[in-house]
Amino acid sequence: MAQRKAFRWHIMVFLAPAVLVYTAIMIVPLFGTLNLSLFNTTEEGRVFVGLKNFATLFGDPRWSERFWNALGNNAWFFLVHMLVQNPVGVALAALLSSPRLRGAAFYRTAIFIPTILSFVIVGFVWKLILSPIWGIAPGMLDAVGLKGLFAPWLGREGSALTTLALISVWQFVGIPMMLIYAALLSIPDEVIEAAEMDGVTGWSQFWKIKLPLILPSIGIISILTFVGNFNAFDLIYVTQGALAGPNFSTDILGTFLYRTFFGFQLQIGDPHMGATIATAMFGIILLGVSLYLFTVHRRLRRYQF
Amino acid sequence: MSQARNSTARSLAAHAVLILYTAIALFPVFVVVVNSFKNRRAIFADPLAVPTADTFDLIGYRTVLAQGDFFLYFQNSLIVTVASLFFVLLFGAMAAFALSEYRFRGNTLTGLYLALGIMIPIRLGTVAILQMMVASGLVNTLTALVLVYTAQGLPLAVFILSEFMRGVSDDLKNAGRIDGLSEYTIFFRLVLPLVRPAMATVAVFTMIPIWNDLWFPLILAPSEATKTITLGSQVFIGQFVTNWNAVLAALSLAILPVLVLYLIFSRQLIRGITAGAVK
Amino acid sequence: MGALTLSQVTKSFGATQVIRGVDLNVENGEFCVFVGPSGCGKSTLLRMIAGLEDVTSGDVTIHGARVNDLAPARREIAMVFQSYALYPHLTVRDNMGLALKQAGTPRVQIEQATEKAAEMLDLSHLLERRPAELSGGQRQRVAIGRAIVRRPKLFLFDEPLSNLDAALRVQTRIEIARLHRELGATMIYVTHDQVEAMTLADKIVVLRGGVVEQVGRPMDLYNDPDNTFVAGFIGSPQMNFLKAGKLGLRSDTLGIRPEHLEPGSGQISGRVSHVEKLGGETLVYVATEDHGLLTVRQFGEQDYAVDEEVGLSFDPNRAFHFDAEGKRLR
Numbered sequence: 001m002a003q004r005k006a007f008r009w010h011i012m013v014f015l016a017p018a019v020l021v022y023t024a025i026m027i028v029p030l031f032g033t034l035n036l037s038l039f040n041t042t043e044e045g046r047v048f049v050g051l052k053n054f055a056t057l058f059g060d061p062r063w064s065e066r067f068w069n070a071l072g073n074n075a076w077f078f079l080v081h082m083l084v085q086n087p088v089g090v091a092l093a094a095l096l097s098s099p100r101l102r103g104a105a106f107y108r109t110a111i112f113i114p115t116i117l118s119f120v121i122v123g124f125v126w127k128l129i130l131s132p133i134w135g136i137a138p139g140m141l142d143a144v145g146l147k148g149l150f151a152p153w154l155g156r157e158g159s160a161l162t163t164l165a166l167i168s169v170w171q172f173v174g175i176p177m178m179l180i181y182a183a184l185l186s187i188p189d190e191v192i193e194a195a196e197m198d199g200v201t202g203w204s205q206f207w208k209i210k211l212p213l214i215l216p217s218i219g220i221i222s223i224l225t226f227v228g229n230f231n232a233f234d235l236i237y238v239t240q241g242a243l244a245g246p247n248f249s250t251d252i253l254g255t256f257l258y259r260t261f262f263g264f265q266l267q268i269g270d271p272h273m274g275a276t277i278a279t280a281m282f283g284i285i286l287l288g289v290s291l292y293l294f295t296v297h298r299r300l301r302r303y304q305f
Numbered sequence: 306m307s308q309a310r311n312s313t314a315r316s317l318a319a320h321a322v323l324i325l326y327t328a329i330a331l332f333p334v335f336v337v338v339v340n341s342f343k344n345r346r347a348i349f350a351d352p353l354a355v356p357t358a359d360t361f362d363l364i365g366y367r368t369v370l371a372q373g374d375f376f377l378y379f380q381n382s383l384i385v386t387v388a389s390l391f392f393v394l395l396f397g398a399m400a401a402f403a404l405s406e407y408r409f410r411g412n413t414l415t416g417l418y419l420a421l422g423i424m425i426p427i428r429l430g431t432v433a434i435l436q437m438m439v440a441s442g443l444v445n446t447l448t449a450l451v452l453v454y455t456a457q458g459l460p461l462a463v464f465i466l467s468e469f470m471r472g473v474s475d476d477l478k479n480a481g482r483i484d485g486l487s488e489y490t491i492f493f494r495l496v497l498p499l500v501r502p503a504m505a506t507v508a509v510f511t512m513i514p515i516w517n518d519l520w521f522p523l524i525l526a527p528s529e530a531t532k533t534i535t536l537g538s539q540v541f542i543g544q545f546v547t548n549w550n551a552v553l554a555a556l557s558l559a560i561l562p563v564l565v566l567y568l569i570f571s572r573q574l575i576r577g578i579t580a581g582a583v584k
Numbered sequence: 585m586g587a588l589t590l591s592q593v594t595k596s597f598g599a600t601q602v603i604r605g606v607d608l609n610v611e612n613g614e615f616c617v618f619v620g621p622s623g624c625g626k627s628t629l630l631r632m633i634a635g636l637e638d639v640t641s642g643d644v645t646i647h648g649a650r651v652n653d654l655a656p657a658r659r660e661i662a663m664v665f666q667s668y669a670l671y672p673h674l675t676v677r678d679n680m681g682l683a684l685k686q687a688g689t690p691r692v693q694i695e696q697a698t699e700k701a702a703e704m705l706d707l708s709h710l711l712e713r714r715p716a717e718l719s720g721g722q723r724q725r726v727a728i729g730r731a732i733v734r735r736p737k738l739f740l741f742d743e744p745l746s747n748l749d750a751a752l753r754v755q756t757r758i759e760i761a762r763l764h765r766e767l768g769a770t771m772i773y774v775t776h777d778q779v780e781a782m783t784l785a786d787k788i789v790v791l792r793g794g795v796v797e798q799v800g801r802p803m804d805l806y807n808d809p810d811n812t813f814v815a816g817f818i819g820s821p822q823m824n825f826l827k828a829g830k831l832g833l834r835s836d837t838l839g840i841r842p843e844h845l846e847p848g849s850g851q852i853s854g855r856v857s858h859v860e861k862l863g864g865e866t867l868v869y870v871a872t873e874d875h876g877l878l879t880v881r882q883f884g885e886q887d888y889a890v891d892e893e894v895g896l897s898f899d900p901n902r903a904f905h906f907d908a909e910g911k912r913l914r
Contacts, residue, residue: 010488011403015415018400018459021392025434025456026422032433092326095319103320109571110327113334116567118517120539121559124552125333134549136336136352170329202315223424231426234519238539254428261432262524271432278429289424476669476742479636480730484683485657498673 034282036275053276067277069248070256071284073161077252078229080165081172086221088169089176090214094206096177097184108181112174119171123238126167130154154239157249164250168235172228176221183217184210223292230285233258253281334560341365341553348549365554369541372551374529375558378537385447385533386515389454393511394504396455397462402492404463405470406478416467422460427453428520438525445528453521458511465510469503470496509570516563534559587612587770588633588738593642595628595794602628604794605642610772610787615764618774619781619817620791626774627742629791633772634663634740647737657686662731663740666747668723670715670730676702677711680730694733701732704763721752728760732767741773745780757783778818782806790814812910815839821867821879826852828905830874835905835913840898842867842881847888850897854878856888870894 040049057063092111096104114122129136130153138150153163187210195201195209233254236244242264244251259267261274339355340348347360354360369375404416427434434453435444443449473496481491497504522536532540538559545551588610595603603625610616618626631637633644635656644651651659662683670679680701681694689697702708705725715723724744731739741760745753761784764771775781781788782802790797790805790813798810802818809815815823819841826838831851847868854872866886870878880896888894905913 008407008409011407011409013489014399014403014492017392018396018419018463019415021396021452021456022419022422022459025452026427026430029430029433029437030425030427032436033430036432088326092323095323098316098319101316101319103323105572107323107327109568111323111330112571113564113567114330116513116517116563117334117560118535118563119519120517120535120542121556122333124542124556125337128552129333129336134349134352139352173330227424227426231428233428234517237519271436275432278432282425282429285425285429474667474669476665476667477671479631479634479656480663480665480669481671482636482656483634483661483663484730485686486682495671 030282033275033278036272037279040272053272054280057273057276057280063273066248066251066256067280070251070253073250074230074232074252076161077165077168077232078226080162081169081225081229082222084166085169085173085225086176086218089173089221090180090218092173092177093180093184094210096181108178111177114171115174117171119234120238122167122171123235126170127154127239130163155246157246160240160246161250164235164239167239168232171235175224176218179217179221180214183214187213219292219296223289226288226292227285230281230288253277253284257281334564337553338557338560341550341557345550348553362550363554365548365550365552366558368545368548368551369554369558372541372545374532375534375537375555377530378532378534379562381447381531382516382534385450385454386512388447388451389458389515390508390511392451392455393458393462394508397459397507398466398497398500398504399492400459401463401466401470402496405467416463419460419463422457423464427457431520431524435524443525445526445531447526447531449525450521450531450533453525454511454515454518458515461510462507465507466500466503469500473499505570534562586610587614587647588616588772589643589645590629590633591643591645593629593632593644594640595625595632595637596640601640602794603632603640606794606796608789608796608799610770613768613770615761615771615773615784615786616789617781617785617787618772618789618791619776619778620797621817622776624791625794626776626791630740630742630772630774633738634661635659657683659738660734660736661738661740662734662736663742664724664727664731664744666743668715668727668747670723670726672715675712675714676707676718676726676729679715679726680733683730683734697733697735698729701729704732704766705729705759720748721756724748724756725759728763732763737770739769739771741771743775744773745775745777760784778820782818788818790817809839809904810912812837812839812906815904815906815912821881823904824875824878825906826875826878833905836908837906837910839904839906840902842879844898844902845878845880846897846899847880847882847894848897850895852878852896852898854894854896856890856892856894858890859888861885868894870896872896 037053038048038050039046040053041047057067095101096108128134132138132150132152138147141147141150151159153159191209191213192205195205200208230253232252236250236252236255237258240246240250242255242259242262244255244259257274257277260277261269261271263269336352340352342356342363343354343360344362344364347354347356347362356362400419404412404419438444438449443452477495477499478491481495486494517535518533519535519539522531522533526532527536538555541555542552545555586609588608590606590608593603593606594601606629608616618629620626628637632639633646635651635654639652646659646661671682674682677698680698684694684697698711699708702711705728707722707725707729710718710722710726715726718726724747727744744760745756748756757780760773764784773780773784785802787799788802788805789799792813798805798814800808805814805818809818812825816825816839821842823839823841824845826840828835828838831838852872852875854870856868857871857877858869860867860869863885864883866882866884866888868880868882868886868888870880872878878896907913
């Protein structure tokens with residue numbers, strides 16, 4: 001639009017509400033949190049302590065042990081998603097997009113249903129199903145003659161985290177499926193027809209033609225999964241409580257932050273250490289995202305059709 | 306021909322896998338809803354059976370409706386979700402229009418500034434948000450939740466909508482200018498109706514996390530009068546862990562409204578997601 | 585005072601100047617066509633006249649009034665877009681009447697103007713439809729109708745025919761010419777197609793790189809081009825450019841139109857490389873050592889064999905001389 005000599009007020013009017021709300025509720029508090037992590041409460045009230053809180057978090061064994069435990073758990077949580085959720089999502093999308101598949105709309109709708117449910121529902125539903133008291137899971141394993149395999153997975157230190165990660169995968173597999181499905185649909189028919197003419201069909205068509213073309217979408221899904229996982233809290237809180245049992249084996253950064261900030265049982269809340277953990281999470285997410293943007297994302301060429 | 310037989314076999318295999326996965330996706334929901342209509346003994350005796358005249362029992366629902374104020378929770382969730390959605394869509398579309406339509410200094414910078422929020426979760430600012438809400442007396446009000454969710458939803462809304470708005474024909478907007486429409490009329494009367502599919506997509510993506518959120522209701526508005534359905538059912542289930550009928554009924558009540566809404570909008574949702582790529 | 589005057593108009597996007605000082609005067613009732621290859625600035629110039637782009641320097645005057653700082657709607661112009669740009673949610677009637685409604689014209693008057701324009705364009709039976717229910721040609725007629733309803737001082741057309749198929753393009757071209765005669769209005773028309781320019785224009789403005797190369801009546805440009813660019817752009821097939829030195833002439837380049845090259849014996853010799861028979865005419869492409877590929881246009885159906893040796897002659901009075909910069913030597 002032509003730039004008038006007069007100031008173009010309408011641009012301001014269009015931008016102001018979004019920028020104001022976003023700045024006031026998101027950016028300012030974010031910096032407030034970063035700032036808060038540099039202070040601590042002592043007898044004299046609030047004092048500036050510089051990076052001491054971080055030294056405590058990483059150095060003091062009472063804190064660092066919990067922190068590294070949560071970070072390690074979080075990394076495993078993310079890895080399970082990458083190894084299970086995304087391949088399953090891609091496979092489902094590939095099946096759904098096969099030509100002349102009847103009932104594709106039904107499958108799409110049904111498989112996406114878990115994604116719309118809240119963590120509260122998902123957490124409790126699976127807790128009930130896996131509960132040895134109710135016996136649905138052992139009963140079903142029994143039916144296929146594998147009763148011996150059953151264990152109270154959520155209650156054991158060794159398997160609880162992986163079980164939770166798989167529940168989360170079950171809930172969210174719809175998202176990669178949909179995004180990849182959309183990416184597959186956007187490949188022009190001519191390209192696929194040309195591949196058919198060239199004799200590239202079936203699975204080799206998927207590996208050689210389609211997969212390279214949807215790699216950028218897979219990249220975006222991976223980074224969304226990363227951000228989502230390192231920010232997760234609800235599922236663990238609902239199923240295992242804020243203590244992330246058994247024995248902190250399912251503790252991730254989100255539950256650690258919650259416990260630290262609000263306190264739990266005998267421990268009292270500490271906003272400064274809470275802010276310190278939030279800042280550390282901020283750093284981790286920022287690092288991950290930048291790493292992705294500057295290395296992987298650059299190599300994934302977006303093809304113009 | 307072998308080609309044809311081959312493709313039939315392949316499509317059968319595809320259906321088999323998809324049916325299997327659909328079963329996995331729906332099974333837990335099925336089990337919970339079915340058992341919520343059974344009496345306690347039947348729930349344990351045969352969890353996979355559908356309720357019969359013998360085993361049918363609504364005791365769970367009666368407990369839930371007597372105990373928890375679920376209608377209030379539901380109403381709270383509805384108010385928060387609808388209000389946040391309205392502001393996200395309105396403010397987001399306005400900002401997206403400004404960014405996609407006008408050349409001005411700071412355009413790219415503003416776009417990047419707003420997009421930052423897609424990658425950085427708002428939860429990390431919780432500590433400061435709570436302090437701010439305490440200071441302004443907004444703790445335990447639905448307003449606090451609406452503000453937070455509006456801020457949370459804006460980055461993605463601006464990002465998606467500005468992509469779509471770039472696709473709206475320049476000629477059309479210019480025809481409007483020549484016909485004497487103001488910039489506001491062009492936005493509300495010409496551009497908004499054309500990006501309606503994108504608005505639907507943004508609406509769904511914004512709505513689901515707001516409706517399902519546990520974190521901010523728990524921290525900003527945990528009072529009885531402001532509990533959302535998600536927080537309400539979490540607390541209720543926590544109190545009634547051993548009352549299986551009540552827990553199953555509460556879960557079913559929490560699932561059903563979302564499920565119904567989803568089934569109504571699923572066509573729109575899927576078209577929205579795929580339109581982003583196909584458009 | 586003319587209908588439109590541009591004086592020393594320039595336009596820059598950041599550091600790049602896309603319009604570099606254009607002077608132009610369009611008389612009342614004139615049909616003026618801006619023509620040039622893509623990226624020559626013709627559309628930008630039109631949008632500056634419309635007020636959709638601001639003018640970096642210089643003045644745009646419509647009927648004597650300087651309009652540089654006037655909003656598009658207040659310039660009393662109407663514009664027809666390449667993509668039609670019909671409002672998808674309004675009926676044909678409302679599409680055509682919106683500008684008047686926006687200006688506060690009484691309803692009865694809007695009705696009359698709309699009906700009259702619809703009648704002129706044979707759209708009366710479509711008035712209640714929406715754009716999605718119309719064919720491409722009908723949509724373009726609605727877009728033209730929308731312009732007519734406003735009774736503007738100036739009609740602006742931005743490549744209005746490029747989205748139509750060949751047959752419809754010719755038909756609509758004739759329609760626009762008829763409207764121009766009936767309305768007697770001033771029209772500015774942008775196209776990259778020199779055939780449209782030749783058939784519609786009273787005055788053609790040839791643009792290249794943001795600069796006016798030549799302004800004139802179609803036949804003036806054809807018979808008396810100022811430089812090699814205009815000579816090559818106007819006329820189809822393109823003019824042949826020969827190296828004058830090889831022919832013993834003193835100018836740098838010699839321009840000869842394909843219809844003025846005569847096969848038989850002549851001082852230019854070459855081999856036939858390809859023949860295109862169009863029924864009414866035959867185009868012979870002759871590869872020469874000195875001048876590259878030359879096009880020869882023959883009337884009627886002619887027989888040539890590929891690889892056949894042929895000599896070419898020309899009438900010196902119908903050849904154009906250009907200097908090394910491409911400027912015409914008269």
